[in-house]
Amino acid sequence: MTHRVAIVGAGPSGFYAADGLLRGQPDLRIDLIDRLPTPFGLVRSGVAPDHQGTKAVVRQFERLLAQPDVRFAGNVDIGRDLSWDELRAGYDAVIVATGMVIDRKLGVPGEELPHVWGSWKFVAWLNGHPDFRQGPDLSAVRRVAVIGNGNVALDVARLLAKGPEEMARTDIVPEAAAAIAAAPLADIHVIGRRGPQHASFTNNELAEMGRLGRAVALADAAALAVEVPASDPTPERLRKTKNLEILRGFAANVPGGKPLSVHFRFNSAPLAIRPGEIELSSGTLPADLVITCIGYRGEDFPMGEGVFAVGWARRGPTGTIPANRADSHAVAREVLAWLRERDPKSGPDPMPASIDVAGWHRIDKAEIATGGPLGRPRIKLIDWKSLLDIAQGD
Incomplete structure (x- = not known):
């Protein structure tokens, strides 16, 4: 045995x-x-x-x-x-x-409003998770507040900021891609509670924000007049120093140069959320959609x-x-x-x-076969019935 x-x-x-x-x-x-x-x-x-x-x-x-x-x-x-x-x-x-x-809560008034989404739920919708098939209503969303200073916040901001041609060869769910493409987005704010010297972005992900086709990345030069903590281990100091360099590049960009702007805001703790706006420690910001990227449980x-x-x-x-x-x-x-x-x-x-694994391979084969003619890696099956029917050979 x-x-x-x-x-x-x-x-x-x-x-x-x-x-x-x-x-x-x-x-x-x-x-x-x-x-x-x-x-x-x-x-x-x-x-x-x-x-x-x-x-x-x-x-x-x-x-x-x-x-x-x-x-x-x-x-x-x-x-x-x-x-x-x-x-x-x-x-x-x-x-x-x-x-x-399970998305962590901000712990502020108004976070149960329908226009407030957690990043897990939002990205699961984009990725076709069968439990999250109803996405946010983006039809009138012009301004988005993304709460968080890690790579997940960058993912959310980037996916909203990219144009259809930039997403053409991905495996985003078509219905989600269409909703983003049709949204009247103008401003996305990536909001950190602490200063830029504490942000946990990785260099490559942050630099990617400066290469978006339809969006310009912006930052306030005054907020970047900081130093990386000398007590940080060397790899962290190097990462944070490079982040500050990238952000200073964003501060030199010209606003309005592209249809959409991605603003990096620091030292701005969320205090309350209301319809159409979010109250921060640094002031009130218009926001039609709020997406929290502050971790999971x-x-x-x-x-x-x-x-x-x-x-x-x-x-x-x-x-x-x-x-x-x-x-x-x-x-x-x-x-x-x-x-x-x-x-x-x-x-x-x-x-x-x-x-079993043969059932998974039937799903995999069906998704790839649907995506291939469109130049995509796959088009995912996104509801439980379709997934189970294909897996079981029906």
Whole structure:
């Protein structure tokens, strides 16, 4: 007999955990379980659709799915189809890789208004997540406030600012692309609570904002008269120094040179949101749509003997997709040490009916076939019925 390991969540950290396990014990039987009928988690639903290079990591994950002792079990909701107790009883170890996909709240009056959206919900709509098929009404949106000073805020601002020709070869959902293209957008404000020397943008993502076809990036030179904290580690100092250099370039741009303007505003904490405006510590700003990009939280899950968390479920929503590899491999080593001290469990296969890897490949093939003639990587199936019908061969 061999040990069986369940990995709950078929996103990057789950796949990297599977990779780490197989490197240490190639004869393990691993089930990658996901509530969606599609694997890859954040890569499919959270990475910006115009960043196809980032999404190419799924090629590594597909090779894992081809391993004979790795099983994909999609459309399995833990708590609905299989309880946590049944999971722990049926497997020798359980790895929780469910990530964090609930938008954090600002904690200010007015954030429950219908024109206030969290970044996870917004990007999931753009990416065709079947749970988020109703997007914001953009038909009268001229001014957008994007709250946050990290790469997610840049993603949101960039996706709104790009023109149709810049999005033509992405996998954005066509209905979302059409809504953005038709919106009367004029101004997008990227708003940070703290100064520019504290922003967590990466250099490449920030520089990309200066190369948009229909939008000019702007910043206030006076706000950039700051220094990077000397106490920061060298890599952070270098990153922040380069960010300031890029932002000073934006400050030299001429307003009105393109149809749309992206304004970088700092030292502006949100205080309240009202219809048509947002109150900041630096003043009141017109805003027809507010998108918060201030982090995420996850669903609770029961820890216990033989249960290990990995990725964002373990350490919070920090780090890039590649950063999950080392973290997941470290947890995999813990799991292998645990398994070496225990005999494999016996008993029937605990897995209920699910979408297997062949079902996923039917979805994948259908999406690619639809997108190919249009020059797109794929056109995603975006509702549960279509996904399940194709996966099941109907």
